[in-house]
Amino acid sequence: MEKIGYFNVAKSNIKSGLNKLEDLCIELNFGDRDVVEAMDGVVQPICAGCILTASGKILVVNKSAKSTGEISPEKDKSLLYVGGHLDKEDFIDQSFHDTFLQGMQREIFEELGIKVNTKFKPLVVYTPITEKSQKHVGIIFPIILEKEFEPKFTDGKTKFIEFSQLSEIRNFESWSNIIARELIQNKICEEKER
Numbered sequence: 001m002e003k004i005g006y007f008n009v010a011k012s013n014i015k016s017g018l019n020k021l022e023d024l025c026i027e028l029n030f031g032d033r034d035v036v037e038a039m040d041g042v043v044q045p046i047c048a049g050c051i052l053t054a055s056g057k058i059l060v061v062n063k064s065a066k067s068t069g070e071i072s073p074e075k076d077k078s079l080l081y082v083g084g085h086l087d088k089e090d091f092i093d094q095s096f097h098d099t100f101l102q103g104m105q106r107e108i109f110e111e112l113g114i115k116v117n118t119k120f121k122p123l124v125v126y127t128p129i130t131e132k133s134q135k136h137v138g139i140i141f142p143i144i145l146e147k148e149f150e151p152k153f154t155d156g157k158t159k160f161i162e163f164s165q166l167s168e169i170r171n172f173e174s175w176s177n178i179i180a181r182e183l184i185q186n187k188i189c190e191e192k193e194r
Contacts, residue, residue: 005086019124030088047103048083063156077173083107100139127174
């Protein structure tokens, strides 16, 4: 049985919207996925990457109906990230950053078949607007690749779009709305040139 990460929401400093990893004050635990998914009062970290290219493009993901449940916040939405649950095997010596980075790298390799790294701190996104979304927090690392690649994504469709086209997408799910705003406001894409 897969063991996934979780923490007690009442003992954390997590708030709705954008958070900083260093402000979370969490005690990370691991348990069987089916047990953790049924628990109340806990939040499960989702380790993910937001993939950008040096030429100013961003990967947009649309998951297939079979890979999202009826109550999933990702159902029929566009995503600016790829990732999944933190596994116990990702845990690295009490370092939340390194643990979440390891989880993101594993998930990106599993989902897209590529190895990645990043110098950026993660965007910690929490949008408790539904029962399902109350139980998940996105630990989303911006990743800048030198060039586009042909993703081997089996759970839906992916495409690279120009960064300037972000404002044209109207069906982002809640985390991707925050990611898009943060990328645009803070111009993370422009930092690659420094």
